[in-house]
Amino acid sequence: MNTFPNAQEGAGEKVNHPFIVALDFPTAEDVKTFLQPFQHESLFVKVGMELYYQEGPEIIRYLKEQGHRIFLDLKLHDIPNTVKRAMQGLACLGVDLVNVHAAGGMKMMEAALEGLDAGTPSGESRPYCIAVTQLTSTNEQMLREQLLIERSMEETVLHYASLAHKSGLDGVVCSAKEVPLIRQAFGESFLTVTPGIRVATDEKNDQARVVTPYEARKLGASAIVVGRSITRAADSYAAYERLQREWNGEEQK
Numbered sequence: 003m004n005t006f007p008n009a010q011e012g013a014g015e016k017v018n019h020p021f022i023v024a025l026d027f028p029t030a031e032d033v034k035t036f037l038q039p040f041q042h043e044s045l046f047v048k049v050g051m052e053l054y055y056q057e058g059p060e061i062i063r064y065l066k067e068q069g070h071r072i073f074l075d076l077k078l079h080d081i082p083n084t085v086k087r088a089m090q091g092l093a094c095l096g097v098d099l100v101n102v103h104a105a106g107g108m109k110m111m112e113a114a115l116e117g118l119d120a121g122t123p124s125g126e127s128r129p130y131c132i133a134v135t136q137l138t139s140t141n142e143q144m145l146r147e148q149l150l151i152e153r154s155m156e157e158t159v160l161h162y163a164s165l166a167h168k169s170g171l172d173g174v175v176c177s178a179k180e181v182p183l184i185r186q187a188f189g190e191s192f193l194t195v196t197p198g199i200r201v202a203t204d205e206k207n208d209q210a211r212v213v214t215p216y217e218a219r220k221l222g223a224s225a226i227v228v229g230r231s232i233t234r235a236a237d238s239y240a241a242y243e244r245l246q247r248e249w250n251g252e253e254q255k
């Protein structure tokens with residue numbers, strides 16, 4: 003079974019197969035209210051554009067102080083020099099995982115790693131860096147008609163993953179549906195971080211390629227990212243526990 007970076011021997015499922023909670027909130031106050039029932043849990047959280055653009059590095063410092071591991075999901079996509087310099091700045095925040103869009107190309111992805119290496123304080127390890135292949139909100143029709151990509155979703159995701167792999171990145175963001183192909187091509191240590199997670203009763207919202215936590219685990223995903231199924235649930239803590247049990251294979255849905 004594949005393990006996630008920083009996996010600790012004997013630490014169990016929560017650390018080795020992270021369940022990443024997307025903190026898609028507009029303010030730090032909203033985050034603090036949401037996290038209240040989780041006071042005694044050390045979570046793996048995701049800070050995305052909505053929260054980071056409002057609250058900046060301060061929210062990262064706060065979450066680290068609370069003992070949470072952090073995926074800073076800013077999906078950088080720009081010319082190589084800009085991405086390198088931006089990553090150099092982000093490296094000092096001490097987050098665990100950052101990302102770029104593979105569509106930026108290999109030079110850009112290599113530049114992202116150079117920036118991270120240059121900005122990581124000495125004695126610390128750089129954050130893991132992964133690339134978005136195709137957003138989980140994209141379906142085959144959008145691929146063809148809007149992005150003018152004629153290959154299938156699977157071929158496209160695999161190609162973008164190969165660019166990330168050749169560039170030296172640590173893994174990709176994809177749908178769990180594409181994980182078996184990626185695992186077969188690049189092995190167990192290449193990370194597959196998979197959003198677009200829903201249980202059967204959930205609204206899909208804007209997601210197109212959705213998978214349940216149980217299926218994601220069976221397909222071999224390194225980690226799942228779950229947002230609204232928890233953050234918009236009437237009882238977020240109960241939803242977290244239920245989905246976590248599914249991800250850990252204790253309950254099948």
Ligand SMILES: O=c1ccn([C@@H]2O[C@H](COP(=O)(O)O)[C@@H](O)[C@H]2O)c(=O)[nH]1
Pocket residue numbers: 024026050134136137138139175176197198199207209227228229230231
């Ligand atoms: O392809 C991608 C890349 C990133 N995301 C992010 O994951 C969460 C998913 O939230 P849900 O509420 O569970 O749909 C969100 O923060 C996205 O920005 C993604 O969904 N797909």
